[in-house]
Amino acid sequence: MEFSPLNAHKHNLQRELVCIEYPGIVRNPERMMASFGGNLELSTTIASEKRRLELRFRPESMYSKPAFGDRHATAGLVLKIKARRKRNQPNDIHVSSIEIAGHVNLMYRFESMCDFQLLPAVPNKAGELECIYNQLVPKGVITSIPKENCSNVPYFLPPISFSRYDTAQLCIFKAKEKAPNKLSRGEKSRPSRTKHGMYLQFNMTDPLPTGPNPLAAQALQQRQVQQETIRLISNSFEDRPIWTKAALKGALQLSEDDVRYILPVMGLYYLNGPWRGTWVRFGYDPRNHFESRYYQLLDFRVRAIGALHDKIKVKRTQNPIKPCMRFANPASNSRDTTKASLTRTVALESSAIFTMDTLPQMRIIFYQYCDVQVPRIQQMLEKIPTPQTGVTCNEKTGWLPPRFDEQCRDILTDIVLSNFRKAKETDSAATSEFEETEGTETEITFDEDDDENEFGDMEDLDEKGFPEFD
Structure with missing residues (x-):
């Protein structure tokens, strides 16, 4: 019409x-x-x-x-x-x-599939299915006292959900291949990655490599990294022989892709010991240089004092993701099975440096002592007596005295607690902004990408017995 x-x-x-x-x-x-x-x-x-x-x-x-x-x-x-x-x-x-x-x-x-249904029905004595819904779900107000020992109560305890997904998934199930020889603890059955870096366990006897793996240089050429970026990183290692990836990215304002293939060419990586999680320039041995104490690693963990612990984000969630299909794009349904992109944003310089006004973004952060800009701690480092000629560092504490890191953690905890109280008292808007801040793990911790690719998660390595440098 x-x-x-x-x-x-x-x-x-x-x-x-x-x-x-x-x-x-x-x-x-x-x-x-x-x-x-x-x-x-x-x-x-x-x-x-x-x-x-x-x-x-x-x-x-x-x-x-x-x-x-x-x-x-x-x-x-x-x-x-x-x-x-x-x-x-x-x-x-x-x-x-x-x-x-x-x-x-x-x-x-309604384009998704419904979850599996389980009816409240059980076979009776005659072998026929009988609905027991009325026995499970009471109606009205219960006035009678339930019996203590009830042997005829039906058991019907279905889960909240049977399937984690409500969309069709392409899964090909097959039997797992059993290895002829079981791997020892810490070994990996997967092939190594392609960065070809020098990843070493710290000890006092083995000599350090003087140059990179030739395959690392080939991988760098294939990636066609800008020469200006290589020059910046090379000059940084000349001025400072030991860096963490987070500190280097923050100081030079570089992204993950900028340093990913350059670091294996510039130095070696320590998996444990006083310089764990750091890249050491080839030709420099921190075991023989007393000034390398400034480059040792300090793992600072925010303590559970008052409401401070609840206001700082955890590094990663410890609870498994539970299916929740009631809301759109749940985490359990929208997870991408492909590997996430390795491209990172440019790191912030403040994420690897601790000052008198710092409020940490994460509960666990790793600093080098040279990046802890606290006058009291720097004075403590200066007062450490110079060792005699021929004396080497300690395998656990490096060039620092025992329990030195505990004293530094106490000082940093007092500073963080004081800054948090000042922000809470003087400016409520600043406190609200601090509560909503979410840092990324790769910007704060050290070399998670390299460690996870080559040797697994560094947090797991800590739990397997790496020393805490006490």
Whole structure:
């Protein structure tokens, strides 16, 4: 029917409606609304942008697993059509009027699969299935005292969800291949990565390599890294022979891709010991140089004092991700099976330097002593007596005296606690900004990318017996 100005008043374009593609034939609108949980539940879901629409085909049962509808933006019109049909010719339809009932900007579609359903039914003595829902779910107010020893109580304890995903996953299951010889603790069965770096365990006897692996230089040439970046890093190692990756990226304002293949050419990497997590320039032996005490590593951990521990983000979550399909794009459903991109943003210089005004972004941060710009700690480093000629460093504490790191941690804890109290008392806006700050692990810790690729997570290595340098 063509548009006419005479019936323009019948159209209602200002009315905003929501479209729901119901996965079924609706014959009873009341039962359809009950499957959504009623008007209140439906309105609450529509008002929340991240929540998914739940549809329960058995709304009267609390064990019914819902199907979830996803929210989609759309543009459309809802038409109200009146048509006439002859009784003797049902296929002959004549449209008498068409009206616009409203416009649609939001639509819910049920495109995902429903979770597995487990009915509360058990076989009885006759071998027939019997529904025990009424025995499990009480009705009304219970006035009688339950018996202490009830032997006839049915057991029905289904999990919250059977499947972690509500979309089809491409999985090819096969039996795991058993290795003929079991690997010892700490060994890896996977092939080594392609950076070809020198990753060494710290000891006092083995000589240090004087040059990089030739394959590391080839990998650097293949990556076509800018010569200006190589020159900057080379000059930095000439001025300072030992760096952590975080400190180097922060000082030169470089990204992960800039230093990833350059560091294996510039120096070796210590996996443990006083200089663990640092890159040492080829030709420089920290075991023979007393000034290398400034480059030793200090692992600072924020202590659980008052509300300070709760205001600082953890390095990584310790709890496994639980499936939550009620909200759109849950972590368990949107996880990408492919490896994440290795490109990092430019690191902040302040993430590897501790000053008198520092508020840490993470509970565990690794600093080199030269980057701890606290006058008291620098004075303590200067007062360490120079060892006699021929004396080497300690395998655990390096050139520092015993329990030196504990004293430094106490000093840093007092400074952080004082800064937090000042920020909380003087400026509430600064405290709110501090609470919402989320640092990235790669910007604060040392060489996680290299360590995880070649030798696993450094946190796991700590738990396997690496010394704490006490």
